[in-house]
Amino acid sequence: MNTDQLRTLLHERGDVDDGLGPVARVEQVHDRMEAVRRRRRTMATAAVAVLVAAGASVVPALRHRDPGPTDAPAELAGRTVPKTQTAAGYTYDYVRGVQSRPGADDLRLAVTAVTGPKLVMWATSSDNPAPVVRLTSNVGPEHLRSAAGGFDRYMLVYPRDTAHLKLTQLQAPAGNRLALAVYELDRTPPPGVSNGVVTFRKDILDDRLAAGLIGKPGQTDLRTTMAAVHGPIRYSDLCYGAGSQDYVHVSFGGREVGASSCARQPTFDPGVDGGSFTAAQSPLPAQGPVQVHVWLTGKKSSPATGTSQAVIGFALYRLGEDTFPLAGWEIPARQESDGHEYLHSQSFQSQPGQRALTVTIPPSDVPRLVTTADSGHTGDYALTELVVDDRGAGSFEDATGGGGSWSSGYVIQPGESPTLTFRLARGTPGRTVLGIALSDQVH
Amino acid sequence: MAERPSFDEYVAARSGRLLGTSYLLTRDHGLAEDLLQTALTKAWSVWARIDGDPEPYVRKVLVNTYTSWWRRRWNGEQPTGELPDSGHGDHAGPAAVAHDLWLAMGRLPRRQRAVVVLRYFEDLTEAETARVLDCSIGTVKSQTAKAFAKLRLDPALAASAEAEGR
Numbered sequence: 001m002n003t004d005q006l007r008t009l010l011h012e013r014g015d016v017d018d019g020l021g022p023v024a025r026v027e028q029v030h031d032r033m034e035a036v037r038r039r040r041r042t043m044a045t046a047a048v049a050v051l052v053a054a055g056a057s058v059v060p061a062l063r064h065r066d067p068g069p070t071d072a073p074a075e076l077a078g079r080t081v082p083k084t085q086t087a088a089g090y091t092y093d094y095v096r097g098v099q100s101r102p103g104a105d106d107l108r109l110a111v112t113a114v115t116g117p118k119l120v121m122w123a124t125s126s127d128n129p130a131p132v133v134r135l136t137s138n139v140g141p142e143h144l145r146s147a148a149g150g151f152d153r154y155m156l157v158y159p160r161d162t163a164h165l166k167l168t169q170l171q172a173p174a175g176n177r178l179a180l181a182v183y184e185l186d187r188t189p190p191p192g193v194s195n196g197v198v199t200f201r202k203d204i205l206d207d208r209l210a211a212g213l214i215g216k217p218g219q220t221d222l223r224t225t226m227a228a229v230h231g232p233i234r235y236s237d238l239c240y241g242a243g244s245q246d247y248v249h250v251s252f253g254g255r256e257v258g259a260s261s262c263a264r265q266p267t268f269d270p271g272v273d274g275g276s277f278t279a280a281q282s283p284l285p286a287q288g289p290v291q292v293h294v295w296l297t298g299k300k301s302s303p304a305t306g307t308s309q310a311v312i313g314f315a316l317y318r319l320g321e322d323t324f325p326l327a328g329w330e331i332p333a334r335q336e337s338d339g340h341e342y343l344h345s346q347s348f349q350s351q352p353g354q355r356a357l358t359v360t361i362p363p364s365d366v367p368r369l370v371t372t373a374d375s376g377h378t379g380d381y382a383l384t385e386l387v388v389d390d391r392g393a394g395s396f397e398d399a400t401g402g403g404g405s406w407s408s409g410y411v412i413q414p415g416e417s418p419t420l421t422f423r424l425a426r427g428t429p430g431r432t433v434l435g436i437a438l439s440d441q442v443h
Numbered sequence: 444m445a446e447r448p449s450f451d452e453y454v455a456a457r458s459g460r461l462l463g464t465s466y467l468l469t470r471d472h473g474l475a476e477d478l479l480q481t482a483l484t485k486a487w488s489v490w491a492r493i494d495g496d497p498e499p500y501v502r503k504v505l506v507n508t509y510t511s512w513w514r515r516r517w518n519g520e521q522p523t524g525e526l527p528d529s530g531h532g533d534h535a536g537p538a539a540v541a542h543d544l545w546l547a548m549g550r551l552p553r554r555q556r557a558v559v560v561l562r563y564f565e566d567l568t569e570a571e572t573a574r575v576l577d578c579s580i581g582t583v584k585s586q587t588a589k590a591f592a593k594l595r596l597d598p599a600l601a602a603s604a605e606a607e608g609r
Contacts, residue, residue: 014463
């Protein structure tokens, strides 16, 4: 074996048939950004957060349907079916349900969320003893585990996802029945700034909307004024319907705070993503009124390519003051993830200079969201990873090297006792501090 | 400074070659496509910040993603302790040597495989390879040497060499 043989082999084998083609590949990359949006939500590093949000705005339009409570059955598996359910500020209406025959091991259902998000709730017929069930799906969390009997828990199916669900009985009395109920988004948007297609919610947990604006289709330059806002803030931009190489820019008081890529389709719940700033970092002038400018360009500030149907906008939130410290960051005590609300309950932190933090979590009766944070690296690049029982649960790339805080999206299910490892996979540790926080699901 | 192409232009022009690199790293067509799309997705989210030629950045993301990707994503790739049946009766022919070399490549550790692909498929210099892998030139040299040593000692290639010598 010599280098010529090796080179020849690599060129022969590397000449693969590109069956997908560039157009389809670009489409699939855009689709993948939806998953990125769920997994990477920067809460503290402004520059990185803006860029993550830039790639996150690829969720299709909401097409609100008329509520259909009249077709809700009174019961499924002997349980009363809720006609509506709220999740993360939005209301969903029951549209259909299925139930198993008594004693069936499992119940399967395919849920296609083409135009808007959906909720799925589940139930079992027996209360005593409380059955343990597991809901597995090909989207979102790999599985949800529940010991509740009624329609108490739900799972969010994002737009454009098709969820293949399987509800399985792990521990249940003989003759137990299983049921699944599907809910669609109600057409009435929650309070906030809305154009009927997308909404910047007035309240996102403890964060309060201070200012927001959504232009009409084709408006590529928006200007408004707002009162000065003091303290930590988050701003979200909005751009859809423009060209794929167009960017939306936002400035406060003449200071541009970021430019984000435009999405092809409207973003569901755009206010949850965006760049956060501490009070010291805030780009807002100390005195009001503050001039806000939102505008659309092509790449390198050239004219935008897709302007006729472009919709741009922005929202600025005053962040809630209820936070807890984690690895040098202030993390909101209340968080949203996949349509659920969580409240901080427990934190772990490494000694400075350690590359990994490992903790074994005792079981609990409620689902718990895992948040990680890191700081103190040297260098301009860091890659951190969350590993759960030797399996990857998320990785966080930080192009500034300064660290960040991240909602992993990973949820420890009731009754589970995993070992969590948060580690610096790439980057120079320096005085690295790593943190893991757990938050209990409260809705 | 050269102007950065649009993302769509870049994908149209370069994704075929990058798919080749992905395939050589993963040795699986489905995983190669998955790896390439993951790398392009990461690049797309920071496209506005890339000045000039995006190729080094995309290549770096692709290789780093490959070397650090989660084990569960790669469970289709099972290194085998025993040699699979090569299907060749004649171990001395060029096709048989190439086949055995391909099998041996599959048993290289990921980082060594990445060095080999970058050096001999992407034709990067040692310095360029070091920049992609975030390591020193010395590390590239040592990883290359280790890869070649491992390939030469691989039972499949040893059998080929033995047959050639007969």
